[in-house]
Amino acid sequence: MDFQLQDYDPINGLKPSENCAVVGICGKDPVFLKIYTSLRTLQHRGQEASGVAIYDNGKINAIKVDGLVHEGFKPYIEKGLTPKGIVGIGHNRYSTAGMKNITGAGPFLISTAMGDMAISHNGEITNYEILRDELKELGVPFVTKTDTEVMLNLLARTIRQRGIKNGIKSSMEILQGAYSVALMIGERMYAIRDPKGFRPLILGKSGNDIIVASESAAIDVVGGKVIRDVQPGEVIEIFNGEITTLFTLRSQRISHCMFEYVYFARPDSIIDGTEVYNSRYQLGTNLAREAPAEADVVIPVPDSGRTQALSYASELKMEYSEGLFKNRYSERTFIMPGNMERDGAVKLKLNPIKSVVNGKRIVLVDDSIVRGTTMKRIVSLLRSFGAREIHVRIASPKIVAPCYFGVDMKTRDQFIALNKTDQQICDEVGADSLAYLSIEGLIKSIGMDKKSLCIGCLTGEYPVKILGEKEDVQTTLEF
Ligand code: SF4
Known part of the structure; x- marks a missing residue:
């Protein structure tokens, strides 16, 4: 595969798209090294920057590093400077041109009236520019051009207004596009997958640890067992060793990315039931x-x-x-x-x-x-x-x-x-x-x-309305 097109669009500027890895682990012992190991397993999904955010003593602290996971985190591990908390999320990022630094890397972190929130995201929010403008009008400041920062601020706002369950639901009703997310609100962790299920998100367990990850291989390497896929539209809360589905937003059209099977995902991963x-x-x-x-x-x-x-x-x-x-x-x-x-x-x-x-x-x-x-x-x-x-x-x-x-x-x-x-x-x-x-x-x-598949890049017809593009209404695909 010869891939990678241009990162910088001279007309539209920097793009928010990322081919990323998401990990979250909630356990009873420090989780940093397990998140680190999972991120190394998912290195193929992003090699430019990585980050880990861990909850400890009432706060979430994040470390972000440039480059490969093992190189970036090496000084922290060697000097014993890794966070000690038992709940955390991680992210590998493929960066876009002009942002080849850790400014745009996940996890994103903000401090809110409900406590610290952190998010790792794989996917792309198709209406993020509109949402960013609306949030800016309301006085929300932004430090990056990423869709992930928009999503986190939207979630913070709707959760503050409506509580965690209804707040996440409200945000999901507004967000369009692809998102597989590990979210932390204080020491509570959430796995969120968009209603069409574009990008994978897998739930697993290893001893006392409950894990969410972009691919099942990341659960295998920490000695875990896959429980199941997070379903399209599903929001799962992971807290105190309990896994609770808060709700599932259904879509009439599931759209798993065919490219995960063709190229992206590791061959040893099982995604949405398919090896x-x-x-x-x-x-x-x-x-x-x-x-x-x-x-x-x-x-x-x-x-x-x-x-x-x-x-x-x-x-x-x-x-x-x-x-x-x-x-x-x-x-x-x-x-x-x-x-x-x-x-x-x-x-x-x-x-x-x-x-x-x-x-x-x-x-x-x-x-x-x-x-x-x-x-x-x-x-x-x-x-x-x-x-x-x-x-x-x-x-x-x-x-x-x-x-x-x-x-x-x-x-x-x-x-x-x-x-x-x-x-x-x-x-x-x-x-x-x-x-x-x-x-x-x-x-x-x-x-x-x-x-159940997105094949938009093969047909030019997409499962989500995109300005200037045809919508796939399943009339041309009767095989
Ligand atoms: S199938 Fe093509 S258009 Fe659809 S999500 Fe995958 S890469 Fe994108």
């Missing part, structure tokens, strides 16, 4: 059925195309080989903001293995193509190492439209697939043939009802 690895395996199988290629060997783009390439080869009884060596110490291109860093990272990242590639007809499998620059570079690299033919197979459909729900794909003009045929894309990346999985194949592979 990510299994979905990826099926994506490769269905791609093989839809778009077989005559070749000598199937090679994945590591790591994003690995599972799909394996099942592609298995389905067609072809040889599978790791023909590209990946430098495991290079950053994921998607996660690195800014063109310079991205280009540098691609060069550092991959090198072909000559004996696998030289003189061979290759099927090159990846999970998706957004801009196409990485794919172009890989095709050219393989040719320079003697590949005879290169047949590109993409285990998801064409991405042709922006995401408004927390994935930083914002401008149509950078999608390689926009208004192009497969042949035109093939020519652009320099391959001998190229094919994508169909939308039907994608839905079948994930194994969910089509009415």
